[in-house]
Amino acid sequence: MAEPYDPVREGAETAFEHAMSYGDYLALDAILSAQQPLSAAHDEMLFIIQHQTSELWMKLMLHELSAARAAIASDRLAPAFKMLARVARIMEQLNSAWDVLRTMTPSDYTRFRAALGQSSGFQSWQYRLVEYAAGNRNPAMLKPHAHRTEIVALLEAELARPSLYDEALRAAHRGGLPVPGDVTERDVRQPWQFNTGVESAWRIVYADPEAHWALYDLAEKLVDFEDYFRRWRFNHVTTVERVIGLKRGTGGTGGVPYLRRMLEVELFPELWRLRTTL
Template sequence: MSDYDPAEEGAHTDFAGRMAYGDYLRLDRILGAQKPLTDAHDEMLFVIQHQVSELWMRLAIHEIAAARRSLAQDRAEPALKMLARVSRIFEQLNNAWDVLRTMTPSEYTRFRSQLGQSSGFQSLQYRQIEYMLGNRNAAMLRPHAHVAESSAKLEEELATPSLYDEALRFADRHGVPMPPRSSPATSARPTASTRASWKPGAWSTNPPTPIGGSTSWPRSWWTSRTTSAAGASTTSPPWSASSASSAAPAAPGA
């Protein structure tokens, strides 16, 4: 056993009345937020995977919002730096599914029934990111209509120029010809697969792909959404029951 004493090198070891690591990060709240509904061993993996994804999306929203403001103020350099960070965040989101892929379909079914109709398709932050980048399908408000605060937040986003709109305006101000701007909210109809994912039991017919499965969500998907910011598809999140992702079943509702 080592006899190393950090206090001998001047390190603080008494944090009574001082800001400590756990205090700053509020780890008591974060580490106390995992509440599996069953005794299935793999449910903890499932919960943490999706909670971590939501944290990364929280940061992505923070960066995208700041990049949008910077472009509106003709400050391209900080906007590009922020968007480069968003691209790395999306890479993290994609790569994280390698861990969830270690859970087999049979292991997932041990706790799936306890999740009810909840699905990653209902992620408010995912929808915010779509709307912020320019994929503005107003029909996608429906899964959030039951929560007034969430619905209001998305309606506010639809009334705000997207990152894509601001990029077009920036280019226009600097004499670069660009295509017409998008409208605040499109009326595009959802695809058949999207509509199907709203129906009860969507998860039960879409178990996670077994380890070594042949399908996978394109690694470039997230990155392309940040760089083009103009996608008009109604594709579900990579972790949604209706997506083609090999990485995961859907997540509990946010």
Template sequence: MCPHAPSTTPSTTSTSPENIVIEEKAQLDFSQSMSYGDYLQLDAILGAQKPRSPAHDEMLFIVQHQTSELWMKLMLHELHGAIARVASDDLNPAFKMLARVSKIMEQLVHSWDVLATMTPPEYSAMRPYLGSSSGFQSYQYRSIEFALGNKNAAMLKPHEHRADLLALVERAFVAPSLYDESLRLLARRGLPVPQSHTSRDFSKPYEASDDVEQAWLMVYRDPQRYWDLYQLGEELIDLEDAFRLWRFRHVTTVERVIGFKRGTGGTGGVSYLRKMLDVVLFPEIWKLRTDL
């Protein structure tokens, strides 16, 4: 038979209208199996928006912050996985997880574009209904800051009203950060990272070190020899770069919507957020770019 000739064997699958209807009915009946909504718990998620004001725009405000918290949940999942991988010298999976964290931060940067459609009068109409609630109180965001090394004991206080949440944040506060584990990895590889930075009290704010920079300089001056550590350094830079953009977009959106009013949680609002722009998470890897 010519290989291009149509087969004369009857098809076992009929495409008659009757069979298509039967097939569609089979695909549309989820009474005996898990549906899309069941799997994603959409009743709980879509029922979690409870506006407190009569303002039309409050729905935007709620959805913006709820979706951000969902992205932060994934970010913490990936960060914890990456930290554990770095601690066990298993860098390739860590690189994938860190790259995903950077992409999540990019997603969060763009989410501010949606909130920025809220004008000052629209926000003012709903603000009295927020009470003292504030993104400053996000325990997931604080856990991300701690996991990235920005340790500040004062940031535990906003969570003291919930013992369970305080325990989660305290655990992140005392644990080695991603950068701490990266420096410990460099030391295990024989690079001259001082013990003051590998066996320190990890709840204390990180202090930059010329010795740590020299260790990173060895990596960056010989990337072929230290390729995976060199790649780790660049993943950390990607991560902080994305984090800076997220913070900056937060500041500009808040200033656009409320100006320099104090935040609902009692912070200085824009003035506080601007100070956060000066925080450097991985100082030696930034400084070595000047010193190379």
């Protein structure tokens, strides 16, 4: 019979009175004590962890999107591709998380929904930063955060910074594409509007990928990101309808009708529409 495994025999560290442990490094005491259900309902723990982990993934997504934009702005496209590929995988994780939440039935949710008060995912400032970074820039969405001046400052700073798409179009212009000047010099605080000149510029890339491979790869990375983002929105609305039907959201939104409207938002419309005319 084999002896029980003893990590000390392999030289594993087991004394942490004066050394940093795994839990110390990850601040697990703070993370694992952050789940404080407000009801006795069994499924409230699922609801809390689902949303807390989503916020952690969004924090990483913002880290990657910020670095990707900086890389694109300095024409270092290869590092940006890796960052954007990571963002797509993060979105895949966020999409998979809905499968876990969908194990909660309407009866389960009603047992603790009242405890949420007026709180809602609609108020996630990190999600708003992701949307702003991607280019869906609606200044009206600052209002839910007006009570937190430091959060408003973060959102305002994001609005003042070129979005991911703005940086991509500036890079395309520097790369020789005929991107209209009113696009590269536009007020980046404003929501993106479809531009036929931009579609024509991207069509040049897609008509001859080999001659514009770096920009072709950049365009497809943007499409990957929006593809996963659309799936996330679809999974969101489907999960909400499955759990609460057509009830209004806890934060006062229209619930499913509001989320369905969000499905119509296009981040990079030219990259999708040119496919029809290739």
